[in-house]
Amino acid sequence: MSIRLGDEAPDFTAQTTEGEVSFHDWLGDGWGVLFSHPKDYTPVCTTELGMAARLKPEFDKRNVKIMGLSVDPLESHVGWEKDIEETQGTAVNFPMIADADKKVSDLYGMIHPNASDTFTVRSVYVVGPDKKVKLMITYPASTGRNFDEILRVIDSLQLTSKYSVATPVNWKNGDDCIIVPFISDEDAKAKFPAGFKTIKPYLRTTPQPDKVEAKETAA
Numbered sequence: 391m392s393i394r395l396g397d398e399a400p401d402f403t404a405q406t407t408e409g410e411v412s413f414h415d416w417l418g419d420g421w422g423v424l425f426s427h428p429k430d431y432t433p434v435c436t437t438e439l440g441m442a443a444r445l446k447p448e449f450d451k452r453n454v455k456i457m458g459l460s461v462d463p464l465e466s467h468v469g470w471e472k473d474i475e476e477t478q479g480t481a482v483n484f485p486m487i488a489d490a491d492k493k494v495s496d497l498y499g500m501i502h503p504n505a506s507d508t509f510t511v512r513s514v515y516v517v518g519p520d521k522k523v524k525l526m527i528t529y530p531a532s533t534g535r536n537f538d539e540i541l542r543v544i545d546s547l548q549l550t551s552k553y554s555v556a557t558p559v560n561w562k563n564g565d566d567c568i569i570v571p572f573i574s575d576e577d578a579k580a581k582f583p584a585g586f587k588t589i590k591p592y593l594r595t596t597p598q599p600d601k602v603e604a605k606e607t608a609a
């Protein structure tokens with residue numbers, strides 16, 4: 391059964407570079423990102439893990455834990471991480487699942503047989519505090535992911551969950567947001583004290599609510 395948005399993220403226990411992890415317990419009450427790498431000691435993956443490690447403080451700020459996966463054994467991960475630190479200038483600072491038996495890869499549909507029978511594709515799953523899958527992205531092995539984009543989507547998801555706003559095309563943190571259609575104008579007036587612009591009755595924009603709150607707190 392393939393995983394779809396809104397499904398509960400399947401729970402599992404796995405060996406990782408930070409010991410045995412039980413996924414749901416490890417997530418706790420926060421957000422999580424689970425992402426797969428085709429293979430240890432491969433060039434694109436090496437750059438991705440370096441970038442994920444550099445961006446860990448940004449994930450921490452958002453209360454998001456990150457966990458990687460590759461279908462190689464633990465000893466291989468440990469050796470590869472030395473290379474990552476040497477070549478990328480950052481030690482890997484999050485757990486990497488050693489999924490040699492492909493238990494987790496199969497559970498999450500990370501192996502796409504028409505791409506490769508043996509390697510995972512580059513899957514990304516973002517899981518919310520309710521353990522539901524909020525985002526899935528799939529890249530081929532040959533294309534490194536954009537981790538700034540993953541953070542951008544997490545910012546959007548967290549705004550939606552807290553303020554009932556959506557984010558428009560190419561939105562960046564700080565840009566105006568969109569008021570979701572099921573909120574009436576009357577409710578929007580109460581909910582968005584900075585006001586909103588009605589371009590069409592179904593297209594209403596408002597300043598990013600958490601930035602407004604931050605300004606009000608500072609004033």
Ligand code: BEZ
Nearest residue numbers: 428432433434435531532
């Ligand atoms: C890489 O991470 O560089 C890679 C892995 C598998 C296929 C192609 C590239």
